[in-house]
Amino acid sequence: MMKKKVVVACAGAVATSTVVEKKILKLCEKNGIDIEICQVRISEIETNLTHAKLLVTTSKIKKDYGVPHIVGMPFISGIGVEKAEQEIIKILCE
Amino acid sequence: MLWNELDKDLIFVNLKIEEKEELLRNLCKTLEQKGYVKETFAEAVLEREQQFPTGVWVGDVGVALPHSVAEHVCTSKIAIAVLEQPVFFHQMDAEQTIPVQVIFLLAIAENEKHLLCLEQLVELIQDTDVMKRIIQAKNADEILQIIRKKENV
Numbered sequence: 001m002m003k004k005k006v007v008v009a010c011a012g013a014v015a016t017s018t019v020v021e022k023k024i025l026k027l028c029e030k031n032g033i034d035i036e037i038c039q040v041r042i043s044e045i046e047t048n049l050t051h052a053k054l055l056v057t058t059s060k061i062k063k064d065y066g067v068p069h070i071v072g073m074p075f076i077s078g079i080g081v082e083k084a085e086q087e088i089i090k091i092l093c094e
Numbered sequence: 095m096l097w098n099e100l101d102k103d104l105i106f107v108n109l110k111i112e113e114k115e116e117l118l119r120n121l122c123k124t125l126e127q128k129g130y131v132k133e134t135f136a137e138a139v140l141e142r143e144q145q146f147p148t149g150v151w152v153g154d155v156g157v158a159l160p161h162s163v164a165e166h167v168c169t170s171k172i173a174i175a176v177l178e179q180p181v182f183f184h185q186m187d188a189e190q191t192i193p194v195q196v197i198f199l200l201a202i203a204e205n206e207k208h209l210l211c212l213e214q215l216v217e218l219i220q221d222t223d224v225m226k227r228i229i230q231a232k233n234a235d236e237i238l239q240i241i242r243k244k245e246n247v
Contacts (some may be wrong), residue, residue, distance in 0.1 A: 011146035015161075016186075017211045022213075042146075059146050060187050073187040076219030077150045 003036040004053045005009065006079035007062075009041050015056040024056065027085050033092050054091050075087050096172065096214045097242050099202075103128070104173040107235035112187030114181045115140060118160060120245075121173045121199045130169045131201050134232035138162035139199070139247060149192050150219065157219045158183045159212070170207055173199040174237060176229060184238060200213040206209060 010017035021037050027033060028035045040048050042059060049055070049067055056072040068091045074084040104124065108203045111117045120135035149158045180193035198215055202208040218224060224244050231237045 015209050018209050019213050019216055042150070058186060060185075060189065071187045073150070073185075075218055077152045077185070078216075079151065079153055 005038060005051050006035050006054045006092070007038045007040060007045060007048055007052045007058060007067070008056045009040050009042050010058040011042060015077060017056075020056060020058055020075045023075045024072075024088065026089060028092065030078065031089055032094045033089070056088075056089065057082075096100045096211060096218065097238075097245050098236060099170055099172045099211060100174070100241065101171055102234045102238060104171055105237050106173075106175045106176045107237065109175050109233055109235055110178050111181065112179075114143075114183055116145065116201070117175065117181055117197065119178070121175060121197070124174060125171060125199070125201050132165070132166050132168060135162055135166040135201065138166045143183075146172050147186055149183030149185045149194055151192050151224050152225060153186065155196060155225050156180060156183065156194035157225070158194045158197045159200060159215060160197065160241075161202065163209070164205055164208065167201045167203040170202045170204065170211075172201070172211065173197075173198070174228075175233065176237070177231050196225065214245070 008021045017039050021039055032090045037050050049065055052067050054068045055065060055069045058072045070087055075082040118139055119136055121177050122139055125131045126133055139160050142162055143160050150157045175197040178194040182191040183194040184191050202211055227240050228237055
């Protein structure tokens with residue numbers, strides 16, 4: 001089966017998105033979902049969305065990119081982690 | 095370990111300040127005076143905070159993690175401010191502002207380290223009990239001890 005592409009974006013593509021990326025990788029591994037993560041800056045989202053199943057951002061985005069979007073904030077704040085995890089699994093298993 | 099980047103002289107408790115920009119400028123100034131950051135640091139932090147806010151609501155308390163890119167930093171340090179009264183920061187992921195009482199200002203000179211610090215900070219701020227104790231701490235030493243204990247140093 002082909003890996004599912006997840007785009008994770010934050011302001012600098014260095015910090016918060018990497019923290020979120022690691023947590024999503026762990027989650028998917030645990031649930032047997034094979035993913036490939038593409039880590040970008042918010043400004044680079046558009047050019048990296050081809051074939052993406054899911055977009056996760058740590059900052060707010062105003063635009064609808066036509067790809068299911070989840071805010072990765074729960075992975076930073078610890079609030080609502082379970083709900084975010086379930087949503088991610090649901091989107092990726094569809 | 096976050097512990098390594100902390101410095102007693104960069105931890106402020108019961109800080110009385112009414113506004114975000116003033117707070118950030120003061121903290122950045124302190125780092126600059128000690129030679130840890132360049133004079134461009136403060137503007138870089140303020141600009142970034144405006145463009146990509148760093149406020150995080152972790153349950154009972156608002157936390158902010160302002161920072162700049164590495165080029166404005168000479169020596170990696172983290173300044174901590176615990177305010178007597180919260181000031182308002184924009185949330186990282188939303189338009190709303192939240193009252194923030196604990197600020198971790200990250201001045202990190204290397205990208206790799208920045209990530210590591212952030213991961214460790216995320217662990218720290220997600221621990222409600224630790225955050226509660228940080229807010230109640232009476233001095234910088236207590237905060238150092240709380241973080242040290244959390245990291246089992």
